[in-house]
Structure formats: structure tokens, C-alpha cells
Amino acid sequence: xxxxxxxxxxxxxxEKLLGKDWVLTKESDLLAxxxxxxxxxxxxxxxxxxxxxxxxxxxxxxxQKYKVPIISRGAGTATTGSPLAHKGGLVLCFSRMNxxxxxxxxxxxxxxxxxxxxxxLKKFLKKYGFFYPPDPASFAYSTxxxxxxxxxxxxxxxxxxxxxxxxxxxxVVLPGGKVLKTAPYTLKAAVFYNIxxxxxxxxxxxxxxxxxxxxxxxxxxxxxxxLSAHKKEEKPLEIIxxxxxxxxxxxxxxxxxxxxxxxxxxSKQKDLLKNFANFKALLFLELDGEESAVDKxxxxxxxxxxxxxxxxxxxxxxxxxxxxWDIRRAIxxxxxxxxxxxxxxxxxxxxRFMKELLFRIRKIEExxxxxxxxxxxxxxxxxxxNILFNPEKEKIALKVREEIIKxxxxxxxxxxxxxxxGYTKKSFVSWELSPFQIEIMKKLKKVFDPDxxxxxxxxxxx
Amino acid sequence: xxxxxxxxxxxxxxEKLLGKDWVLTKESDLLAxxxxxxxxxxxxxxxxxxxxxxxxxxxxxxxQKYKVPIISRGAGTATTGSPLAHKGGLVLCFSRMNxxxxxxxxxxxxxxxxxxxxxxLKKFLKKYGFFYPPDPASFAYSTxxxxxxxxxxxxxxxxxxxxxxxxxxxxVVLPGGKVLKTAPYTLKAAVFYNIxxxxxxxxxxxxxxxxxxxxxxxxxxxxxxxLSAHKKEEKPLEIIxxxxxxxxxxxxxxxxxxxxxxxxxxSKQKDLLKNFANFKALLFLELDGEESAVDKxxxxxxxxxxxxxxxxxxxxxxxxxxxxWDIRRAIxxxxxxxxxxxxxxxxxxxxRFMKELLFRIRKIEExxxxxxxxxxxxxxxxxxxNILFNPEKEKIALKVREEIIKxxxxxxxxxxxxxxxGYTKKSFVSWELSPFQIEIMKKLKKVFDPDxxxxxxxxxxx
Numbered sequence: 001x002x003x004x005x006x007x008x009x010x011x012x013x014x015e016k017l018l019g020k021d022w023v024l025t026k027e028s029d030l031l032a033x034x035x036x037x038x039x040x041x042x043x044x045x046x047x048x049x050x051x052x053x054x055x056x057x058x059x060x061x062x063x064q065k066y067k068v069p070i071i072s073r074g075a076g077t078a079t080t081g082s083p084l085a086h087k088g089g090l091v092l093c094f095s096r097m098n099x100x101x102x103x104x105x106x107x108x109x110x111x112x113x114x115x116x117x118x119x120x121l122k123k124f125l126k127k128y129g130f131f132y133p134p135d136p137a138s139f140a141y142s143t144x145x146x147x148x149x150x151x152x153x154x155x156x157x158x159x160x161x162x163x164x165x166x167x168x169x170x171x172v173v174l175p176g177g178k179v180l181k182t183a184p185y186t187l188k189a190a191v192f193y194n195i196x197x198x199x200x201x202x203x204x205x206x207x208x209x210x211x212x213x214x215x216x217x218x219x220x221x222x223x224x225x226x227l228s229a230h231k232k233e234e235k236p237l238e239i240i241x242x243x244x245x246x247x248x249x250x251x252x253x254x255x256x257x258x259x260x261x262x263x264x265x266x267s268k269q270k271d272l273l274k275n276f277a278n279f280k281a282l283l284f285l286e287l288d289g290e291e292s293a294v295d296k297x298x299x300x301x302x303x304x305x306x307x308x309x310x311x312x313x314x315x316x317x318x319x320x321x322x323x324x325w326d327i328r329r330a331i332x333x334x335x336x337x338x339x340x341x342x343x344x345x346x347x348x349x350x351x352r353f354m355k356e357l358l359f360r361i362r363k364i365e366e367x368x369x370x371x372x373x374x375x376x377x378x379x380x381x382x383x384x385x386n387i388l389f390n391p392e393k394e395k396i397a398l399k400v401r402e403e404i405i406k407x408x409x410x411x412x413x414x415x416x417x418x419x420x421x422g423y424t425k426k427s428f429v430s431w432e433l434s435p436f437q438i439e440i441m442k443k444l445k446k447v448f449d450p451d452x453x454x455x456x457x458x459x460x461x462x
Numbered sequence: 463x464x465x466x467x468x469x470x471x472x473x474x475x476x477e478k479l480l481g482k483d484w485v486l487t488k489e490s491d492l493l494a495x496x497x498x499x500x501x502x503x504x505x506x507x508x509x510x511x512x513x514x515x516x517x518x519x520x521x522x523x524x525x526q527k528y529k530v531p532i533i534s535r536g537a538g539t540a541t542t543g544s545p546l547a548h549k550g551g552l553v554l555c556f557s558r559m560n561x562x563x564x565x566x567x568x569x570x571x572x573x574x575x576x577x578x579x580x581x582x583l584k585k586f587l588k589k590y591g592f593f594y595p596p597d598p599a600s601f602a603y604s605t606x607x608x609x610x611x612x613x614x615x616x617x618x619x620x621x622x623x624x625x626x627x628x629x630x631x632x633x634v635v636l637p638g639g640k641v642l643k644t645a646p647y648t649l650k651a652a653v654f655y656n657i658x659x660x661x662x663x664x665x666x667x668x669x670x671x672x673x674x675x676x677x678x679x680x681x682x683x684x685x686x687x688x689l690s691a692h693k694k695e696e697k698p699l700e701i702i703x704x705x706x707x708x709x710x711x712x713x714x715x716x717x718x719x720x721x722x723x724x725x726x727x728x729s730k731q732k733d734l735l736k737n738f739a740n741f742k743a744l745l746f747l748e749l750d751g752e753e754s755a756v757d758k759x760x761x762x763x764x765x766x767x768x769x770x771x772x773x774x775x776x777x778x779x780x781x782x783x784x785x786x787w788d789i790r791r792a793i794x795x796x797x798x799x800x801x802x803x804x805x806x807x808x809x810x811x812x813x814r815f816m817k818e819l820l821f822r823i824r825k826i827e828e829x830x831x832x833x834x835x836x837x838x839x840x841x842x843x844x845x846x847x848n849i850l851f852n853p854e855k856e857k858i859a860l861k862v863r864e865e866i867i868k869x870x871x872x873x874x875x876x877x878x879x880x881x882x883x884g885y886t887k888k889s890f891v892s893w894e895l896s897p898f899q900i901e902i903m904k905k906l907k908k909v910f911d912p913d914x915x916x917x918x919x920x921x922x923x924x
Contacts, residue, residue: 104812104814105706105707106703106706106707106813106814107812107813107814108706129709150652151652151656153650157650158649161627162650164656164659165623165627178898180898180899180902181899184810184874184875184876184894185812185874186810186811186812186843186874186875186876186879187620187810187813187841187842187843187844187879188615188619188624188810188839188842188843188844188876188879188880189810189876189878189879190612190613190663190876190878190879190880190881190882190883191876191877191878191882191883191891191894191895192895192899192903193660193663193664193668193902193903193906194613194626194659194660194662194663194664195660195902195906196659197626197656197658197659197660198655198656198657198659198660200656201652201655201656202655202656206655217711218709218711241568244567244568244570245567245568247591247680249679249680289752289755290751290752290754290755290758292752292754292755292757292758293751293752293754293755295754296752296754348646348648348649348650348651349648350566350569350647350648351568351569351649352566352568352569377650379649380649380650381648381649381650382649382650412646412647412648413646413648414646414648414650414651414652414653415653416651416652416653417648417649417650417651417652418650418652419652420652420653421652421653429653432646432653433653433654436640436642437642437643437654440642440655440657440909440910441654441655443909444655444657444906444909447902447905447906447909448902
């Protein structure tokens with residue numbers, strides 16, 4: 001899989017612009033930028049590391065001139081191949097554009113460059129008593145730019161919303177080096193079309209971010225975690241629906257299904273789970289907010305759990321809470337014992353159909369004998385469906401994936417809630433979207449990228 | 463100002479489709495649809511009242527065929543001329559499409575037709591303990607469709623966000639009768655470009671809404687209102703900044719400036735304000751949420767006010783709270799004593815520049831002798847600037863407006879935060895947006911409305 005060459009003059013101009021150290025072209029150097037968290041490997045033609053906006057502008061001018069594909073890359077934690085150069089091109093890496101430019105406590109906004117890590121931003125804001133809620137599993141090492149590009153979610157997103165609910169404005173560079181401010185940095189605006197959210201989740205296909213203005217909120221005073229265990233696998237899903245109807249709004253509601261739980265019982269976390277061995281499913285329910293309000297919600301949940309005879313433990317100290325969340329975080333590595341290979345999707349259905357989807361997936365599991373895990377953000381209707389299998393079963397696994405996607409769509413769902421499409425799910429887009437919707441996507445892309453040089457091989461079906 | 467004729471066959475087809483009762487063509491009937499809350503009068507060629515989506519589709523097919531402009535109209539409360547037929551065309555009125563189609567408590571969404579009144583929806587949801595926060599001054603009689611078209615805000619929008627934060631998905635009909643679902647009705651989605659927010663605030667220029675899916679939240683348990691009075695006009699603005707830094711998040715923070723306050727002291731509300739006569743400005747500060755959390759915020763605010771020696775009253779009962787809000791609601795009629803005519807804008811600046819903007823506007827007021835009111839949503843940086851004058855001063859008033867807009871833009875602000883552009887502010891758009899941003903607007907419109915038949919004479923400069 002050799003990288004595709006790009007014009008020599010383009011590389012020369014890049015080197016002149018950034019200095020030779022910040023342009024990679026050697027095959028051995030390029031390898032490090034040839035993968036993400038999907039199983040794909042695609043070696044780019046070159047990798048560039050701009051340090052400031054002005055350099056990004058020049059790069060986009062050059063890219064337009066030489067018609068070189070530009071693939072923006074955060075930390076490479078995407079699960080879909082979206083930051084890879086599928087048919088050659090320049091990978092733009094933002095590790096040097098990682099400054100927090102401004103915190104304005106009065107405005108409750110923070111302005112950052114795209115390469116800032118989500119986890120670093122969280123730590124920085126905490127010092128000032130502020131909070132940026134979106135928390136994808138990768139938050140410790142994924143970038144805000146990447147989070148915006150995928151529209152990242154996370155466990156906290158039921159109560160607090162996903163990335164798109166926090167992006168106030170973007171500074172975007174388009175092919176040819178044109179700079180577009182998507183909105184004024186004010187809390188309201190009604191002059192320009194409301195285009196900021198169009199870029200959130202656009203997976204690098206519409207523009208290159210150079211400045212990101214985020215809304216922030218006060219850090220919740222108190223956190224509290226319930227971890228409950230259930231003998232009927234679908235019980236946690238019923239509980240969530242019931243609590244929501246009763247006006248309880250958890251910060252997080254994370255579901256661990258039977259198959260995933262089995263893997264956890266055989267993982268490094270098994271000691272923590274020794275009292276849970278007779279159960280089939282888990283529910284992580286985090287409450288947060290003002291202290292007395294949390295206490296009141298706590299009583300509501302306790303009463304509800306006690307009335308139903310539900311087995312649970314409760315953590316009120318930060319350290320204890322995080323220790324329990326480690327169980328949730330251990331899922332990905334734990335799944336390896338269920339199969340050497342994995343197909344991971346993140347489907348969403350209206351919440352009321354989650355139980356039905358779970359039943360249908362279990363039926364497929366029984367029929368095929370593959371292990372299918374269904375954990376995730378129960379509050380949002382968002383299941384992380386992981387199909388585990390050994391290599392000889394790959395063909396069946398791929399068929400199972402198709403069956404599951406069909407079930408999701410028949411339940412009015414969507415094939416992705418957080419991860420996006422990238423390369424790996426491109427062939428399924430036309431299963432969900434109408435030809436007219438796909439046509440609209442193509443036309444929208446043309447508005448911002450008429451020559452199709454921004455991440456041209458992902459998201460939109462050919 | 464006679465209405466411009468449209469093809470006879472078009473009208474005949476409309477009458478066949480809807481029945482003659484639901485198509486108006488007589489000049490006397492059309493008059494009622496020739497105005498909004500701006501001072502413009504534009505008589506449409508015809509008015510149609512569809513009752514269901516299928517009829518809207520047929521109308522949009524006919525409009526495309528006969529190239530007839532389509533102007534969607536809610537309740538006509540726009541302040542900018544956006545629902546008027548500026549050069550003839552068909553006004554589409556949604557008063558018959560006013561059904562609440564579905565409330566799903568488990569999903570926390572409500573699905574409505576565009577003609578549902580915001581106030582009716584609020585009342586309906588309250589019965590179930592739910593809340594739809596956006597509350598433009600017109601909320602009792604403005605429609606959700608209109609609110610979405612302008613991206614309406616309101617006093618509650620600092621804490622809760624504006625309309626765009628509540629629209630989960632839209633069903634939109636485009637010219638030619640094509641139906642576009644902007645998103646699945648799930649809480650998260652990452653497949654299609656995130657186009658729903660593009661329609662919010664698009665002022666009827668991109669598509670006709672037939673179904674609106676809104677997120678809703680639990681009704682806050684408790685409300686509490688502080689009304690404080692201040693001898694220094696800018697004091698309320700300082701207080702807001704201070705409270706926000708101290709992590710207090712009011713539901714509403716409404717500022718009443720010196721000139722507006724003077725008008726109120728001479729209005730029907732003067733009895734309510736008799737203890738306030740020695741002051742110059744007011745601040746309405748509403749807290750809401752879980753009861754004990756509100757109590758705690760209350761203590762914080764009380765301590766803060768007492769330490770500063772601020773004069774305030776406090777209302778904790780619904781009825782008393784509403785009685786005080788009546789003062790705020792009385793502003794518009796009260797202003798009439800300051801001048802026969804009015805130019806009303808709703809500018810926004812970053813919150814930290816509100817004080818500076820107020821000073822600059824006062825200077826203009828002194829220099830010109832016109833009355834300039836500056837009340838509004840202090841939490842959002844959003845001033846409702848009203849210039850009051852008698853007819854002989856119109857020329858000066860128009861010049862003053864231009865000066866104020868220049869000041870707003872020089873303070874990194876925007877000329878509209880809630881009302882939009884419509885017709886009355888179209889000439890100022892190029893003061894705020896770059897030629898490139900305007901070009902992007904035109905191209906985006908072309909994606910959805912290639913022949914330019916949807917509200918073709920507003921928002922985007924020619």
C-alpha cells in the first residue's frame with residue numbers, strides 16, 4: 001500500500017512555508033499517520049504540521065492550485081477511517097495548533113485551536129470552576145477539532161447535549177485559502193444563515209477549522225453514581241424510560257448488556273464485579289448538579305430502586321465514582337476475549353425502540369452464534385453494537401452487521417449517532433438517506449469545496 | 463399599493479386543491495395579510511390556507527410551475543417584513559395546520575405543525591409537567607413555525623437557549639414539492655449533514671415547514687423573581703457580569719434602561735413602580751429550577767444585593783411574579799409617549815461590551831435629542847434599541863440608527879440577535895457580512911431553492 005505521489009512543487013512549497021521538519025514525506029514517517037481506530041491502513045502522500053492560521057491559509061491555497069486532497073487529522077481516534085488519505089493526499093495534523101487562546105468567564109466562552117485535547121481543556125476549565133461536557137470515550141487524547149469534525153458525544157451528552165450544542169462559532173479555512181467566520185462571537189445572531197452546526201459532524205469534508213469558540217457552563221457542584229445490576233437484560237432500558245417520565249434527568253445513563261457483561265466478568269475488572277456475578281446487565285446512572293438538587297434526585301432514584309428490589313451500589317466521592325466508571329471504560333479491551341476481530345457500530349433508535357432492537361439483536365446472536373455486544377448511551381437511544389468474531393467467521397459477521405443495520409432502520413433509527421460515516425460506513429449511507437438527501441449533501445459540499453479537495457473519499461456516497 | 467397579479471391558472475388550481483374558501487384573492491381580504499409588526503404594508507397577490515402536508519406539496523409544485531413567490535406566514539408578529547409579499551406572490555398561512563401531533567414523554571419530544579401557537583404549546587406541555595423554553599415577547603400569539611423561521615429567543619433564552627437549541631428535526635417542503643426530512647427523529651444523528659439548524663432563522667427563504675420536532679424539558683419546580691432598581695443606569699449590566707462570574711445562572715436577566723424607565727413611570731404601570739421613582743434603571747432577575755437549588759441561588763443573590771446596598775423586591779408566587787413581569791411587558795405600549803414613530807432594532811454585542819455600547823448610545827441621544835431606549839436580554843448581550851421620534855425628525859432618526867449599527871459592529875456585535883433581517887434591515891447586511899459570506903448565503907439558498915421562489919426579496923442583499 002504505497003502512498004500516492006503528489007506534485008513535487010507542492011511539497012517544495014510546503015517545505016518552504018513550514019520548514020522541512022514539519023513536512024513528512026518518507027514512507028517510514030508516513031506510516032504513523034496511516035491509521036486511526038478503524039482497521040484501515042492508508043498511507044498518505046505527505047503530512048504537514050501547520051503552527052498557525054496563516055500557514056493553513058497558504059496550504060489551502062497550494063492545495064487548490066495543485067488539486068491535492070486535504071485530510072484534516074486530530075489525534076487519529078476516529079473509528080471510521082475519516083482522517084485517512086484513502087487515495088493519497090496531504091494529511092494536515094494539528095498537534096502544533098493546540099493553544100487555548102482565550103477563556104472569558106464573563107461571556108462563558110473559551111476559544112481554542114483545533115489541536116487542543118478535550119481532556120486538557122477539561123482540566124484547564126476545572127481550575128476556573130467551568131465545564132465542557134462532551135466526553136467521548138477518547139476524551140483524554142482526542143482533539144477538540146476532531147470532536148467538532150465528528151460531532152462527538154459521550155456519556156454526559158444526554159443531559160448536556162453533544163458537541164454541536166457547545167460550538168458557538170468557527171473560523172474555517174476553505175480551499176483556495178478563503179477564511180470564513182461562521183458566526184459572530186456573540187451569544188445570539190440572526191443575520192447570516194446559521195451555518196456553524198453544518199460544520200459540526202462534517203468530518204473534514206467542508207472546511208478546515210483554525211479557531212473554535214465553545215460555550216462552557218459552571219462545573220456541577222456534586223456528582224453521584226449508582227451502579228445497578230439486573231437479572232433481566234432489558235431491565236435497565238425500562239428503568240431509564242421510567243425515570244425520564246418521572247422527570248429525573250441523569251447526567252449519564254450507560255447500559256451494559258449481557259454479552260458485554262460476560263466479557264467484563266472475565267476481565268481485569270472482575271474483582272470489582274465479584275458481587276455482581278449472578279446478574280446479566282448493568283446500569284451506570286450518574287446524577288450531577290447543585291448539591292441539594294442531587295440529593296433530592298438521589299432519594300427519588302433510591303426509592304425507585306428499592307421499590308423494585310433492585311441491587312445497586314452507590315458512589316459519592318470523586319475517586320470512588322471514577323473507580324466504578326473504570327468498569328465501563330474497561331469494556332473495549334475486555335471484548336477481545338469474545339473474538340479476535342470486531343465490527344463496531346454506534347446506532348441510534350428512538351428510545352422507546354431500544355428494547356425491541358436489543359431483542360432483535362439477541363435473536364441474530366442466537367441464530368449465528370457470534371458474540372454481539374450492545375452497550376452504550378441508553379439515555380440517548382444510542383447503542384454501541386460490537387460484533388466479535390474470529391477471522392474465519394468474517395463473512396457471517398459482515399452479514400450480521402447488515403442485518404442489524406436493517407433492523408435499526410426499520411425501527412426509525414440511524415446508523416450512526418456519534419462516530420460518523422468516514423470510509424467504513426459509506427456504503428450504508430444510501431440505506432438510510434434518500435437519493436434526494438444525498439444530492440443535497442453533494443450540493444452543500446460544492447458550496448464550500450467546489451473542486452472536491454477536502455477529504456474527498458468519505459461520508460458522501462459516490 | 464395594489465397587489466401584483468399571478469397567473470389565473472395558478473389561482474384556479476389552488477382553488478381546486480383547497481376549496482374556494484381557503485384561497486383569498488379579493489383586495490379587501492388580502493389587506494389583513496399585508497402587514498406584520500413592522501410599519502410596512504405589502505398586499506399579496508393571494509393568500510392560501512393549506513390544512514395538511516399533502517396540500518403544501520401540491521402548492522409548492524404549482525408555485526414552481528408558475529414561478530410564483532411563496533411567502534410563509536405564521537401569526538404576522540415579525541418585526542422586519544419577513545412574512546410580506548414584497549413584489550407580489552402567494553402568502554401561505556398556517557392557521558389551519560395548528561395541531562400538536564404527538565407528545566412523547568419518554569423521548570421528551572413533541573411533534574407539531576407549524577401553525578401551533580407557542581403559548582398554546584406551553585399550556586399543553588405544562589399539564590404534563592414539561593416545558594418549551596423559548597419565549598419571544600409575542601409568545602402568546604406567535605406560531606412555532608414563525609419562531610423557527612426567525613430563530614426566536616426571549617427572556618428565558620440565556621439559561622435555556624433559543625429556538626435552535628430545541629429543534630430536533632424538521633419536515634420541509636421545497637419548491638417543486640420535494641419533501642426533505644432534515645434529520646431522523648432520534649436524539650443523536652451523524653449520517654446526514656447537520657442541516658436542521660440551517661433552517662432555523664432562515665426566514666422562509668429555504669423551505670416550508672410542515673412538521674417540527676421539538677425537544678422539551680421538565681418544567682422547573684420553582685420560580686423566583688428579583689426586581690431591583692438602580693441609581694446608576696449601567697449598574698444592572700455590571701451585576702449580571704458579576705453574577706455570571708460567580709456561577710449564578712439566571713433563567714432571565716432583563717435590563718430596563720433610563721429612557722425606557724422614564725416611559726414606564728408615565729405608563730399604566732406607574733402605580734406598581736411608585737417606590738422606584740428615584741431610580742434610573744431596573745433589572746429583572748428570574749431564577750428557576752429545583753426548589754432547594756433555587757433557594758440556594760436566592761441566598762447568593764440576596765447576599766450579593768445586600769452587600770452592594772441594592773434596592774430590590776422579590777416575588778416567589780406565580781401570580782406575583784407575573785404581575786411584576788407585566789411591567790416588562792408594558793414597555794412597548796409605554797414607549798409611545800416618547801415619540802409617535804419608532805425604529806426598533808435588536809442588536810447583540812459580546813456581554814463585556816454592553817456597558818460601552820450603552821454609553822455610546824447615550825452620547826448619541828444627547829447629541830441628537832431623540833429618545834433612545836435600550837432594554838432587553840442583558841444575559842445574552844442583546845439590547846432592544848428603540849429610537850422614538852416625531853415624524854419631522856425621521857431623517858435624523860434614520861441617521862441615528864445607522865450610527866448605532868456602526869457602533870454595534872465596531873464592538874464585534876451583530877445587527878440582529880432574534881428578529882432577523884427580513885426586508886427592513888436588508889440594506890445593513892453588507893455592513894456586517896463580508897461579500898464572501900453573502901456569496902455563501904446565495905449559494906446555500908440555491909441548493910434548496912434554485913429558482914428563488916421562496917421569500918425572494920428578503921434577508922439576502924441583492
